[in-house]
Each structure stands twice: as C-alpha cells, then as structure tokens.
Amino acid sequence: MSGTEAAANSTYSFRDHTTGKPTTTYSSAMSSPFDIKTFKFDTPQFDPRFPHVNQTKHCAQNYVDYHKCVAVKGEDFEPCQIFWKTFTSLCPVDWVERWDDQREAGKFPVKIE
Amino acid sequence: MTWLDVPAPWAMRLQDAASPNQEGIHELYDHIMFYLALVLGLVSYMTIVIVKDFTKNKFAHKQLRHGQTLEIIWTMFPALILLLMSFPSFILLYLSDEVLTPALTVKIVGLQWYWKYEYSDFVNKTGETLEYESYIMPDDMLEEGNTRLLDTDTSIVLPVDTHVRFIVTANDVMHSFAVPSLGIKIDATPGRLNQVSTLMERTGVFYGQCSELCGVNHALMPMKMQCVTMEDFLTYLSELSE
Structure with a gap:
C-alpha cells in the first residue's frame, strides 16, 4: 500500500509537524474535514536544511526518506507519515507519479532499501 | 472603500x-x-x-x-x-x-499556456490531491465587468489573514508567477521548485500575468486569485473535494 492509498482510507488525519502526532482525526462518518469548528491547517514548516527559495531538494529528500522509512519500518509505522505529508505537500503530483513509476521499474536513482 | x-x-x-x-x-x-x-x-x-x-x-x-x-x-x-x-x-x-510558519501550501505549475493549482495539504474523498487547471476567459465569453486578458475560468482561492506558501514550478518551458497586489513575482522553472509566501490582509480578487516569455500565448495565461473569508475557503475546499 503506497502513501496515496493510505490516505484513501476512510480515515485521515492532520498531523502536528513538530511532534508528528495526529492533531485531529476525521473519518468518513463525520460530515466533512472542512468543518470550521474542527479544521486545522497543517503544512510542512521551515526546515533548516532547506532555507532557500529553491525547495527542490526539500521535496526530493522527503520522498526518499518516506520510502526508506517505509522499507525499514513498514507502511503502518506512524512516524513515517511526516515524510509523506511533507513530500505530498511540496512535490508536484506529476513528479511523484514519475518517481513512483521509476521505483516500480527499479530505475529510481536513489537506493531505497 | x-x-x-x-x-x-x-x-x-x-x-x-x-x-x-x-x-x-x-x-x-x-x-x-x-x-x-x-x-x-x-x-x-x-x-x-x-x-x-x-x-x-x-x-x-x-x-x-x-x-x-x-x-x-x-x-x-x-x-x-x-x-x-x-x-x-x-x-x-x-x-x-522569508517563509516563516506557513499555514497552507499551494503548488502552482505553469504550462503552455495555462496554470495548474494543487492544494496538496488536502485530499478528496478518493485520496487524490485537490488540483485543477485555470485557463483564460476567451474574449467572446466575457461578461459585463470582466477584465479582458485577466479573467480566468477557475481561480486560486485562498483564505484571508493566513500565511500561504506557494511552491512554483513549470512543466515545459519557463514561466513566471506574478501578482502585483501581493508583491509576488517568481520564476516557474521546469525541474525546480521555487518557494514564496504571502499574507493577504483583505479579501478581494487579485490578478497577475505570466511574466516570463513562454511562447506565442504568453499573454493569454493570466492568474486570478480570490481572497475569501475562512468560512468561504472551507466551503470551497469541501466542494472541491466532492
């Protein structure tokens, strides 16, 4: 199960980026995750490794880190999700699709295992 | 006012x-x-x-x-x-x-000759990222009060008084994302993600035009940004995620 499929589950949550813990969890039973009473913004925060305008490596590093994390700890390991949140928020959808294809074909330039 | x-x-x-x-x-x-x-x-x-x-x-x-x-x-x-x-x-x-404590990230992808916006902090019901394209409003479809060469079919909708980070890139040739009312102008370069942020202090509709010569229809890929209240923004997101 890839990260995208993980989010496709009926339950999804927003995470606190400093602790990586879920702040609010929404399930399909609830009306909408966009309810003003419970809504919370969650987006990757400033990372001192990538202080520049150019955020290309911020995206790429988190994509690699997520797949390395999942390869070692498995899909269900909660702390891996912070990498997933970061790279999905930063990387264009086209890039992620291309990299997923490359990984499946064994042609991704970074060793994941 | x-x-x-x-x-x-x-x-x-x-x-x-x-x-x-x-x-x-x-x-x-x-x-x-x-x-x-x-x-x-x-x-x-x-x-x-x-x-x-x-x-x-x-x-x-x-x-x-x-x-x-x-x-x-x-x-x-x-x-x-x-x-x-x-x-x-x-x-x-x-x-x-400086991009300090952004609350929201919006990806902006320039293409020949339109823009694509991705709200990847949020996913729709099937787990896909919220994304859509924005094309110029053709002259023959303009209505009274519309601005020629600036109005688009869809617009970037953002909440007021919220730190927003834009991740700007392109998919074919270089473009440039610019909104004069917000003091933003940043190149959209293929293979590179540029980051810029803004904090809109009032609701309104702001326009911009592609600012890097990108081909014959360079003049025909404007960007339209709607700054709305938080309630309206959440309504927009929930409609988008349907």
Whole structure:
C-alpha cells in the first residue's frame, strides 16, 4: 500500500509537524474535514536544511526518506507519515507519479532499501 | 472603500497593496522617490546656475584644470545616496524571501499556456490531491465587468489573514508567477521548485500575468486569485473535494 492509498482510507488525519502526532482525526462518518469548528491547517514548516527559495531538494529528500522509512519500518509505522505529508505537500503530483513509476521499474536513482 | 486591484485606464501608480510585502515595496518606492526628487532638484539647479553664469563668458575659469574638493564631493555624494537607498532595499528584499510558519501550501505549475493549482495539504474523498487547471476567459465569453486578458475560468482561492506558501514550478518551458497586489513575482522553472509566501490582509480578487516569455500565448495565461473569508475557503475546499 503506497502513501496515496493510505490516505484513501476512510480515515485521515492532520498531523502536528513538530511532534508528528495526529492533531485531529476525521473519518468518513463525520460530515466533512472542512468543518470550521474542527479544521486545522497543517503544512510542512521551515526546515533548516532547506532555507532557500529553491525547495527542490526539500521535496526530493522527503520522498526518499518516506520510502526508506517505509522499507525499514513498514507502511503502518506512524512516524513515517511526516515524510509523506511533507513530500505530498511540496512535490508536484506529476513528479511523484514519475518517481513512483521509476521505483516500480527499479530505475529510481536513489537506493531505497 | 474601493481598492485599485485591476489595471485602470491611464493609471500611473502602483496598484493598492494587499500584503505586507507589497506595502513594503510601496514604502521603498516612496523612499527612493524622495532621493530622486532631491537629486533632480540639485542637478537642475546646478545646470541652470552653470548655464546662466557661463553663457557668453568666454574667459570664465580659464585657468581651472582640476578641483580636488569638487571631485571628492561629486564622488561621495552619489555614493551616499546609493547607500541610503540600498539599505532599506536589502532589508525588504531579504524579508520578502522569508517563509516563516506557513499555514497552507499551494503548488502552482505553469504550462503552455495555462496554470495548474494543487492544494496538496488536502485530499478528496478518493485520496487524490485537490488540483485543477485555470485557463483564460476567451474574449467572446466575457461578461459585463470582466477584465479582458485577466479573467480566468477557475481561480486560486485562498483564505484571508493566513500565511500561504506557494511552491512554483513549470512543466515545459519557463514561466513566471506574478501578482502585483501581493508583491509576488517568481520564476516557474521546469525541474525546480521555487518557494514564496504571502499574507493577504483583505479579501478581494487579485490578478497577475505570466511574466516570463513562454511562447506565442504568453499573454493569454493570466492568474486570478480570490481572497475569501475562512468560512468561504472551507466551503470551497469541501466542494472541491466532492
């Protein structure tokens, strides 16, 4: 199960980026995750490794880190999700699709295992 | 109160600011204009005095070869003026680059010749990222009150008083994402993600145009940004995620 499929589950949550813990969890039973009473913004925060305008490596590093994390700890390991949140928020959808294809074909330039 | 958020006929000055960055740019503009007026006044005065004194005076300062004091003054004075302009300019430049505590990330992808917006902090019911494309409104579909070459079919919708980070890139050739009301202009380069942020202080509709020559339809890929209240933004997101 890839990260995208993980989010496709009926339950999804927003995470606190400093602790990586879920702040609010929404399930399909609830009306909408966009309810003003419970809504919370969650987006990757400033990372001192990538202080520049150019955020290309911020995206790429988190994509690699997520797949390395999942390869070692498995899909269900909660702390891996912070990498997933970061790279999905930063990387264009086209890039992620291309990299997923490359990984499946064994042609991704970074060793994941 | 009516804000000047669109180009107006014969408009000579900048559009009204909607973000602290653009307010800073206005302030810097006024600051530099002060020195500009000062230099213009001084140079005009000196030119007039010199012309007045030396016309029809063949022998005036016949023996003058050089003047060290004068050299020092006309070197130091422009240097000082440039220094006085550069400090506020650099402060503003580096402050504008900072992306601190963003609440929301929006990806902007430039393509020949339209824009694609991705709200990847949020997913729809099937788990896919919220994304859509934005094309120019063709002339024959314009309605009364629309702005030609600026209105689009869909727009970037963002909440007011919220730090927003834009991740700007392109998929084919270079484009440039620009919104004058917010003081944003950043290149969209294929293979590179550029980051810029804004904080919109009032609701409204802001326009921009692609600012890097990108092909025949370079003029036909504007960007339209709607700044709405938080309630409206969440309504928009939930409609988008249906």
